[in-house]
Amino acid sequence: DPKIIQKPKYLVAVTGSEKILICEQYLGHNAMYWYRQSAKKPLEFMFSYSYQKLMDNQTASSRFQPQSSKKNHLDLQITALKPDDSATYFCASSQDRGAERLFFGHGTKLSVL
């Protein structure tokens, strides 16, 4: 029974379009994150949120916009999609920012054609 739900599991998009990746966590955590995993690259930290506030942004492009409508939601909007955006996007959470352990969802695999 997954406690971090990411939707959809697979996503195909055309170049230039916009997509929203959904993440909900049911662990009662206060901090949520987005990571990206591209082929043959390290798992890359993108954003961290704590109590629905953006704490850290290490994504250079403004095309990536996290959205937190509730404490246990952190969606990721990606605009003007490019083929290089193809990757698996992982949502993660921790009890609080600065907690020792991250819990990851199963990921959304995005393919941009």
Add this chain to the structure above:
Amino acid sequence: SQLAEENSWALSVHEGESVTVNCSYKTSITALQWYRQKSGKGPAQLILIRSNEREKRNGRLRATLDTSSQSSSLSITATRCEDTAVYFCATDADTGYQNFYFGKGTSLTVIP
């Protein structure tokens, strides 16, 4: 630049054998963590070893940390087929667990 890096791209062992995955990192750390990612799943934490610790065990897993050489190892004894996964080391780069930086991972295959 990559702050943590596993030293092998891929390893394979036969079931029952032991295996060690190595990691090097570039900055001071609060702690180093080992994660495992099975196919189609997100990473899951295996062991956290703090900068003032030299060794940590969790069942068949043993992690070591050498802060002088900025390196760590994860050993798995009596490997099982279900240990087949990608193993990552991750550091917080001394941010007090504010952010985590992962290596590219070592793909381990356990052969029945």
